[in-house]
Amino acid sequence: MTTQQGLRARKKQQTREHISHRATELFLERGFDRVTIAEVAAAADVAKMTVTNYFPRKEDLALDLGAVFTEQLAAVVRDRAPGQSALAALREAYLSAVAAQDQVIGFSGASFAKMITDSPALVTRLRDFHDDRQAALARALAAETGAADDDITPRVAAAQLAGVHRVLFDEIMARTLAGESGDEIAAALTIAATTAFDALAPGLADYAVR
Template identity: 75%
Template sequence: MPTPTTGLRALKKQQTRENISNQATRLFLERGFDNVTIADVAAAAQVAKMTVTNYFPRKEDLALDMHDVFVQQLATTVREREPGESALGALRRAYLTAVAAHDPVIGFSGPQFARMIADSPALVARLREFHDDREKALAAALTEATGAVPDDITPRVAAIQLAGVHRLLFEETMRRTLDGQHNDDIAQAITRDAGIAFDALAPALAGYAIRR
């Protein structure tokens, strides 16, 4: 069990990480991502430059401080699906819940943050890596869920389709955000689009990876 000392140390690290992330986000929104240096972030957070890079080895991750949650989101949903529920059914249910909550992880980031990303080629490229990593994590979860052998490409085919729909919906949410649409209007439109997208996958995947 953790001792009070280790608990306090972990809390201090978490607070330091959050402070760095918050200060970085503030600066990026004020000046633009490409116009802020690691040294600027360190000065604003009142820590050493090395401390910033210890917590965030890549500058892009200071702005996109959600890598683990984003990458594991679909895989976690599949692993936690209900008995009798397919991977497609679980992902559809979880996605619509996230839309109703205006979840930032699926693209409800607000216009200022969305513009910051869109204006930075480095952030656009890093976000593309997030999507690629998420697809791979989903493929691994589907392989585990179905007991597929290593050379069976079926889980990867399914992951490409399922993650591809989520990527498309994310991009559409960002596009509408950049167009200045209100979150409630975006949610209504994205709910409709999600229905179209998930319905299109149903003929192939409605019976795939059903939890016994």
């Protein structure tokens, strides 16, 4: 990539982040469903078309980490260490994310969590992201294990692994809305995650070992 291309890419990323930041401020202040794309554009001092070019769906202005979220589990599996199973890699990555109180796994703060749960559109979009994440994980597991097209195993494994992450995400959201602090949630989720991943070990401990 040339210097000019690099500068252009950084400028686009800065614009994207600026639009998302201003949109989130409006959503938190007034509620997601009460804010229009035109109002976001005005707040960000850009054209309405610029907003839709970066965010074709209004929901993605609020859930701007959707692409990262969707690919998160698949990326962990692809990057796992030699001798490590998919389950072990995902357990390790999740516990690290809990320790860091990573917003991608749900540490969003009470105001943001309430904004999501108050909007049927955002709840639906978040459900789509969960479904897409499971499908991406299934594809990664199939590729990593060399599974045949008609082999259901990667999809079954992905359903279990992504399902645990979904349950844990919902647990973080519920505790956030209940007013628990980030440290309190992290402590509770460390225990919950250990229990959840342990429950998968009998069937998946030796699956997809690199």
